[in-house]
Amino acid sequence: MTYPALKGKFILAPMSGVSDVAFRVLCKRHGAAMTYTEFCSADGIVQGNAVTRKLFFLSDEENPVGVQLFGSNPETVRKAAQEVEGKASVIDFNLGCPAWHVVQNNCGSALMKDPDAIEELVRTVSAALSTPFTVKIRLGFTEHTKNFIQVAQRCVAAGAVAVALHARTSRQGYSGSADWSAIKALKQALPDTIIIGNGDVFSPEDAVRMLQETGCDYVMIGRGARNNPFIFTQANELLTTGAYTPIPAEKKFFLFEEYISLAQEYGLDYARIKSHAMSLTKGIPGAKELREQLVRTTSLIECQRLVDIFRTENGYV
Numbered sequence: 001m002t003y004p005a006l007k008g009k010f011i012l013a014p015m016s017g018v019s020d021v022a023f024r025v026l027c028k029r030h031g032a033a034m035t036y037t038e039f040c041s042a043d044g045i046v047q048g049n050a051v052t053r054k055l056f057f058l059s060d061e062e063n064p065v066g067v068q069l070f071g072s073n074p075e076t077v078r079k080a081a082q083e084v085e086g087k088a089s090v091i092d093f094n095l096g097c098p099a100w101h102v103v104q105n106n107c108g109s110a111l112m113k114d115p116d117a118i119e120e121l122v123r124t125v126s127a128a129l130s131t132p133f134t135v136k137i138r139l140g141f142t143e144h145t146k147n148f149i150q151v152a153q154r155c156v157a158a159g160a161v162a163v164a165l166h167a168r169t170s171r172q173g174y175s176g177s178a179d180w181s182a183i184k185a186l187k188q189a190l191p192d193t194i195i196i197g198n199g200d201v202f203s204p205e206d207a208v209r210m211l212q213e214t215g216c217d218y219v220m221i222g223r224g225a226r227n228n229p230f231i232f233t234q235a236n237e238l239l240t241t242g243a244y245t246p247i248p249a250e251k252k253f254f255l256f257e258e259y260i261s262l263a264q265e266y267g268l269d270y271a272r273i274k275s276h277a278m279s280l281t282k283g284i285p286g287a288k289e290l291r292e293q294l295v296r297t298t299s300l301i302e303c304q305r306l307v308d309i310f311r312t313e314n315g316y317v
């Protein structure tokens with residue numbers, strides 16, 4: 001099994017609370033070559049948890065798409081993976097989450113401390129699937145235990161077909177900067193494996209530079225896409241033509257409206273929409289005031305009323 005051949009180089013990162021189906025479709029429409037769901041608890045899936053099951057609902061519009069799982073018990077992750085395979089192009093396993101409630105359950109980046117356990121899990125799960133299995137890792141748990149090359153090699157030997165590297169340690173969280181030289185070192189250590197570079201791509205220029213400086217196969221973009229899904233179109237354009245078109249404010253605003261309509265189509269709750277309203281309106285002139293009002297809203301109707309007023313007052317028609 002192999003990683004899908006993507007039509008572009010830039011991928012939307014899995015982001016809990018952000019990478020919902022509407023946001024993924026939005027990014028796909030605006031140039032993302034691949035998207036990932038936010039991480040889904042393998043235990044939650046196996047126990048039939050309704051909230052978890054909603055997280056891996058996939059739209060027909062978003063192929064190729066990866067479903068990301070987290071967990072620690074190989075059998076549970078296997079069962080969950082078998083349950084979600086189907087429409088997913090890839091099933092990815094999270095070895096990078098630094099959040100305490102994940103780490104204290106020996107999931108996410110906590111597993112980076114135990115390469116034997118990782119290898120066993122990857123072997124068990126990949127052998128049971130007819131969908132490619134991949135991993136997303138960090139540099140290591142701490143500054144003193146950077147074992148990403150060893151972990152990646154063992155994952156690949158056990159059946160993983162691609163490795164995404166967020167080039168920070170777990171202890172770093174999101175502090176400091178991502179060490180892109182580690183992405184380059186990983187690609188050099190595993191030249192025949194798909195390596196996805198990740199960390200601190202905030203502009204189209206960063207995205208193209210990561211490709212060129214590290215030699216990675218694909219670039220995964222998280223926070224840089226959250227406020228600006230157009231980053232994918234722009235990075236694609238920069239890569240192919242050497243320049244890209246700036247996005248006018250009204251286009252950004254229409255993108256936010258496009259998200260709302262997708263969120264309605266997929267029946268997402270208002271808390272989700274509100275959180276995207278906050279990030280997608282960043283950078284739109286005059287929208288600071290709109291955000292101050294939106295933060296107090298409790299329903300889509302209120303939100304849309306404010307949006308309509310803003311639209312008329314600012315000539316976004």
Ligand SMILES: Cc1cc2nc3c(=O)[nH]c(=O)nc-3n(C[C@H](O)[C@H](O)[C@H](O)COP(=O)(O)O)c2cc1C
Pocket residue numbers: 013014015016017018037038039068094096097136166198199200201220221222223224
């Ligand atoms: C709000 C948020 C939620 C995240 N949730 C996940 C997740 O569910 N799974 C995962 O592998 N990484 C998750 N991440 C990490 C991102 O996928 C990515 O590795 C990280 O943000 C670094 O990339 P960036 O600098 O492009 O943002 C999350 C990051 C953010 C900001």
